[in-house]
Amino acid sequence: MIDPIFLLEAAVNGIMLGGVLALLALGLNLIFGVLDVVWIAYVDLVMVSMYAVYFTVMVYGWPLWLGGLAGVALGVVLGLLVHVLIITPILDSPPVNQLLATGGLLFFIQSFATFLWTTDHRSVRIALPPLEIAGIFVSYARLISFVLSIAVMIGLYLFLTRTYIGTAMRAVSQDRGAMALMGANPQRVYLVTSAVGGAMAGVAAVLLSIQYSVHPYFGAAFGPITFMICVLGGLGNMVGAFVASFIMSEIIAIGGVVWSTEMGYVIAFALFIVMMFVRPGGIFARRQ
Amino acid sequence: MLELRNVTAGYGAFTALWDVTLAVERGEAVAVVGPNGAGKTTLLRVISGVIAPRGGDFVFEDAPLGGRPAHEIVAHGIAHVPEGRRLFPALTVTENLKMGAFLRSARKDFRDSLERVYALFPVLAERHRQRAGSLSGGEQQMLAVGRALMSRPRLILFDEPSMGLAPVMVLRLFDLIRRVREEGYTILIVEQNVRQVLKLVDRAYLLEVGRVKMHGRAAELSEQDFVRKAYVGL
Ligand SMILES: Nc1ncnc2c1ncn2[C@@H]1O[C@H](COP(=O)(O)OP(=O)(O)OP(=O)(O)O)[C@@H](O)[C@H]1O
Numbered sequence: 001m002i003d004p005i006f007l008l009e010a011a012v013n014g015i016m017l018g019g020v021l022a023l024l025a026l027g028l029n030l031i032f033g034v035l036d037v038v039w040i041a042y043v044d045l046v047m048v049s050m051y052a053v054y055f056t057v058m059v060y061g062w063p064l065w066l067g068g069l070a071g072v073a074l075g076v077v078l079g080l081l082v083h084v085l086i087i088t089p090i091l092d093s094p095p096v097n098q099l100l101a102t103g104g105l106l107f108f109i110q111s112f113a114t115f116l117w118t119t120d121h122r123s124v125r126i127a128l129p130p131l132e133i134a135g136i137f138v139s140y141a142r143l144i145s146f147v148l149s150i151a152v153m154i155g156l157y158l159f160l161t162r163t164y165i166g167t168a169m170r171a172v173s174q175d176r177g178a179m180a181l182m183g184a185n186p187q188r189v190y191l192v193t194s195a196v197g198g199a200m201a202g203v204a205a206v207l208l209s210i211q212y213s214v215h216p217y218f219g220a221a222f223g224p225i226t227f228m229i230c231v232l233g234g235l236g237n238m239v240g241a242f243v244a245s246f247i248m249s250e251i252i253a254i255g256g257v258v259w260s261t262e263m264g265y266v267i268a269f270a271l272f273i274v275m276m277f278v279r280p281g282g283i284f285a286r287r288q
Numbered sequence: 289m290l291e292l293r294n295v296t297a298g299y300g301a302f303t304a305l306w307d308v309t310l311a312v313e314r315g316e317a318v319a320v321v322g323p324n325g326a327g328k329t330t331l332l333r334v335i336s337g338v339i340a341p342r343g344g345d346f347v348f349e350d351a352p353l354g355g356r357p358a359h360e361i362v363a364h365g366i367a368h369v370p371e372g373r374r375l376f377p378a379l380t381v382t383e384n385l386k387m388g389a390f391l392r393s394a395r396k397d398f399r400d401s402l403e404r405v406y407a408l409f410p411v412l413a414e415r416h417r418q419r420a421g422s423l424s425g426g427e428q429q430m431l432a433v434g435r436a437l438m439s440r441p442r443l444i445l446f447d448e449p450s451m452g453l454a455p456v457m458v459l460r461l462f463d464l465i466r467r468v469r470e471e472g473y474t475i476l477i478v479e480q481n482v483r484q485v486l487k488l489v490d491r492a493y494l495l496e497v498g499r500v501k502m503h504g505r506a507a508e509l510s511e512q513d514f515v516r517k518a519y520v521g522l
Pocket residue numbers: 299302304322323324325326327328329330331
């Protein structure tokens with residue numbers, strides 16, 4: 001029998017992990033909702049931003065906050081570049097071609113990163129003591145990244161509900177043609193969306209940097225789970241993605257203490273496959 | 289105010305409008321009627337920039353607008369209430385109206401425009417926090433009209449606003465459009481409900497297979513045997 005305190009600790013850690021996963025999933029989902037294109041390479045952009053944090057902080061000795069800003073800025077630039085160079089030309093292509101193009105980008109980024117930086121794992125792990133609250137140990141870095149990801153998501157929520165361009169992004173995801181009749185240039189809405197999605201990738205990169213080491217295949221570790229969360233929550237459904245992030249992170253964290261982290265992933269992916277039969281439209285989809 | 293000269297337009301290799309010439313004067317209400325597939329929607333799409341004309345001239349308030357994209361044409365003062373309303377169903381009533389005021393020039397007057405729309409359609413004020421998708425058909429059409437007003441247009445294009453409404457609602461809707469008209473907007477309206485619309489407008493065009501078959505004052509047109517038999521059903 002497992003000590004309940006370990007389960008509780010795992011549950012708390014699961015929530016912490018869920019915050020960052022939600023950030024990744026919301027970024028990917030936002031882009032999908034507005035542009036109708038799945039950026040398969042999304043987490044690989046995160047990986048590149050993580051290298052930016054690593055190099056600025058560990059090699060050039062920038063303070064962490066400045067290296068973090070550089071990571072976010074690079075995320076925005078990458079988001080815009082991917083949109084202009086790769087997405088814009090294939091916006092009206094069949095979904096298969098879009099998948100192939102963004103999938104190709106994924107392999108390109110992976111191989112290029114390996115070429116530039118080798119497969120070495122590099123880390124900016126900050127030396128912070130674990131926090132003990134009522135007998136439960138929580139990593140300080142995880143707590144910080146959880147709090148910051150929640151703050152960024154609140155910011156995203158306010159952006160999407162309070163500003164004209166944010167509301168227009170939601171409107172475009174419901175009817176792209178009608179938004180042009182309101183005077184919004186669709187290309188501009190897409191560009192802003194890609195920049196915001198890129199910024200979220202950048203923020204996620206910074207928060208992941210302080211917990212995990214980066215290597216060219218980082219995207220392979222976090223990409224599938226991010227994609228799965230989006231599908232589970234219902235592609236394009238922001239609330240769904242948010243909730244699904246925590247379901248998945250809890251399964252992985254609790255599965256991790258009961259069996260092993262690998263088994264946690266196995267259960268998560270198995271659940272995903274089962275859900276695709278039971279509720280292909282996501283947990284919040286209405287039954288047909 | 290609006291002038292189309294020999295406008296041709298279509299989809300791919302298909303031509304839906306042939307040499308259409310049409311004018312709307314400031315303060316006028318003009319109708320375009322015709323059978324299904326005549327090209328009425330296509331005509332409004334050309335004017336609002338959803339599709340580019342293939343030939344001919346299109347001038348609005350002395351500005352040649354032919355081929356300009358939709359988001360630029362709204363900024364020139366033309367609002368389009370599209371076929372099927374095209375609301376944003378998951379946004380609230382207020383958010384839909386806010387999107388109507390997306391233009392930079394319209395944003396500063398947002399509060400004022402909102403009050404005017406709510407005064408015109410009090411039911412929208414009552415339901416301002418509801419999702420647009422949860423409104424009744426009639427309320428949705430009011431919202432579509434309200435949303436168009438939010439951009440502070442001078443010309444409003446209506447595409448079959450009465451479509452899908454119960455007969456009682458159709459009458460109320462025409463009353464509302466009459467009131468919009470009295471507020472000083474210039475109107476170009478496409479309708480299947482020929483009898484009702486001819487009572488509303490000053491002049492009308494009859495479109496058939498992409499060409500203007502007839503045009504004239506609404507009163508005279510509704511007297512024509514041909515129109516009565518084919519469209520008014522008298
Ligand atoms: N997106 C499109 N692609 C190809 N052809 C189209 C398209 N939209 C309309 N058409 C064709 O263009 C012609 C004119 O269509 P349009 O929608 O303008 O007619 P309408 O007068 O508005 O008809 P309705 O009364 O049914 O609304 C029709 O033959 C139609 O099949």
